[in-house]
Amino acid sequence: MRRSQKFEKPKNRKGTLIQLGGYLMRYKWRLLLAIVLTIGSNLLALVGPLLSGYAIDAIELGFGKVNFNQVFYYAFWMVIFYITSAGLTYILEVLMITVSRKVTYAMRKDVFNKLLDLPIGYFDVHQTGDVISRITYDIDTINSSLSNDLIQVSSAVITVLGSFLMMLAISPKLVLIFVFTVPISIVMSKYLVKKTRPLFGRRSRKMGELNGFVEEMVSGQKTLRIYDQEENTINKFNVKNKEAVEAYYNAEYYGSMIFPTINLINNVSLACISVFGSLLYLAGEMTIGQISSFVLYSRKFSGPINEMANIMNDLQSALAAAERVFALLDELPEAEDTEEMAELKTVKGNIILENVRFSYDANQVIIRDLSLQVEAGKLVAIVGPTGAGKTTIINLLMRFYDVESGNIYVDGNEVHELTRDSLRKAFAMVLQDTWIFHGSIYENLTYGKENATMEEVVKAAKAARIHSFIEHLPNGYETILSDAGTPISKGQEQLLTIARAMLMDAKMLILDEATSNVDTRTEKKIQEAMRHLMKNKTCFVIAHRLSTIQNADLILVVDRGDVVERGTHEVLMEKAGMYWQLYQAQFD
Known part of the structure; x- marks a missing residue:
């Protein structure tokens, strides 16, 4: 018993991350260099607040009691470290853009190749516009996230860890404030992300549905107008458009709640640092410079957390898009031919x-x-x-x-x-729905037999009663046709596809x-010619x-x-x- 092709469900979030990681690991050495650059640029930037505190401590109470040599010394090294950090960050950005471009190219190539391997049944149950949306919009969304969000996430991890260690070295007592604020931030982030994750998946689906509807309506313009369905189509589009916009709005709106929530918690922690830092200064346990450095490190510590909350929307959108792309890539292809299968060579x-x-x-x-x-x-x-x-x-x-x-x-x-x-x-096949691709008439005719001679092409065109028309075109067989068949009619398109089939050496x-799409008289002539050409x-x-x-x-x-x-x-x-x-x- 042979069953029809079944289609798999999309993979879960973990499986999506594993597959996405597989694409990134193709460029592991570039990623390793990116990690080194990320560590270097962030560590250099982390030295700045420490030097700033040393410079402030070089200022004593009283008019003119400033050790300018120390101030300029520390300021000089701050400039050097920040410039070097900026340079490394620039190189990192260029490197990650290159990696994301290569990943996007590979992913889009794999998706297109997959489309050619899928059984015909897949396209019977999936809208063309939705498939196009996956290979364009969804992959572009992934590309944007890879080139931007990965850098921010990796930088955030290093900055948070480095800032924490520096604060711990300056004042372990003040660090205790984060024992309360950080868990609250983590719990709130997880809660909000869990709530917004389905919204981003819905956004990608609705965009695919909208693209599918638009593709159908654009390809069916003549039928749409013949049946006077413009107003009805506009109403249907408005519904699809509204659903897509609402899905986009809901995802962005509820996703935007993450940033202000986390930012509020971080600002509360900064206020606590200012109060308790002042008390420690009065107790003689900290200098002004140390408090300044600690505040700067606390901003660096909380800043990435804010950024993480901010880019969480983009990451969720990218993961939702990746799920759709990998769901397509995970579809079962046509069963591969086995070694036991024979080649059909001498065909009767x-x-x-x-x-x-x-x-x-x-x-x-x-x-x-x-x-x-x-x-x-x-x-x-x-x-x-x-x-x-x-x-x-x-x-x-x-x-x-x-x-x-x-x-x-x-x-x-x-x-x-x-x-x-x-x-x-x-087999050679000619369907009711003609297919003419962008290229010359000669290229279209020899699509199934690329090594055909001009004599063979002309013979097939004459048999299909299309040669005379082609000869009257400005460039003859080199006339360029668009995918819509311009500048030929639908009936002439069909004659070209018949000539294409005649040209194939199929039994x-x-x-x-x-x-x-041709008139009855022409059809009879074509059949007479075809009977002669397809003899035996x-x-x-x-x-x-x-x-x-x-x-x-x-x-x-x-x-x-x-x-x-x-x-x-x-x-x-x-x-x-x-x-x-x-x-x-x-x-x-």
Whole structure:
């Protein structure tokens, strides 16, 4: 029993951090240098308050009682340390930007490669805009966090630890104040982070949904306007936009509570330091310079805590984005070909479906028990009502989906015993939805056969009745087409895709409503040319216009996943069954 592809759930926060760490460890030596630079720049900056206290202690009570030599000496070294620290910080910033750029490049490359490995079923259940949002917006969010937040976090750790040790060396008694304030800060931070974390995940999801909706509406502009749905679409967009904005606002609003809360606690601790420091000075246990240094260190100690609270929003946003990216990367790809699988080399085109059963989900069976046999070199037409399973049969032949039970044979080989690559190369396919990418007409035509000669290209274009049109373009076959097909019509796009399929040296051809965008006269000419060009090759044609398949060697009438009738046009018309009813419905 073969089951359809299932999709995994997103990983948890711990798993996300491990995967993100895996990307960072690819550049471990750069990260090691970044750690050294971080330690160096912060330690140099930590010397400043100590020197400042020494300079203040060089000032005695009374007018003019200042040891300027000591003041200038300590001030000079403060400038040297701060300038050196700033220089190291600049190098660190450049280094981390480089690392984040490389991580972003690698991550985006991995996501794109993953998209090419995913089964077709993944794209059936995920909006295109949402997928694009993951590879653009979410990865950009991660990039921003890596280049900025990691530096701040690592600097904060060193600064807090260094400041604490310096304060402990100056006055252990004053440090006792932080015994009360720091735990309160930690508890409040954990509480607020726990409350806001789901909000950032919701923000990323809503942005993906908004992008998906916009992508759908932009691609469907003509249909939207034909049905006069502008106002309705605007209302739907307003709902999606409002949800995205509210999700963004809630995440930022509740996340912004962290900073003022922690800042309040730190300011209270500073007030306590000022009061108790004054008492220690009066008791002769501290000098003015030591109090000044302690206050500066307390600001350095509390400053990173404030910063940590401030960047916590960005970190949560980055982690939420990373969860979406890694959820995609963790999706199960198409099963890899095994060493036991054979290459389909000498293709004749004999197709057998034996008791095939398939469903996209457990609630709706598309194909129940389908059996059919197609001889090599035959033109087979598949007709039937909408939802009968016509396109599904093609998807199973190409192994875009795997059957639940039953078997499919190509030239006597069960398709699951053949490599996907060799199986799919045996087919050329033209779909109803044309796909023209940005590039020249020549590049589009040779997409499936890059080593094709111009003579072969022209021959295929002539057979598809598109050569004359191409020759009249300013640059002929070198004319550049955009992804929308400009400057050619939809019907001409379809002729190009037909020529592309003709050019492939495939023994089997699949046409899924491939001529729906051309007129009937042109369609008949294309089929005549195609019959000549595809001689001795097996052809599958899915068509609704029954007038275009009357010359087929075999017509299969499919209903609810079963072949209910088969034969030539004349034979089926004589039976006066389902095919006859479909034909009469079109031409009555």
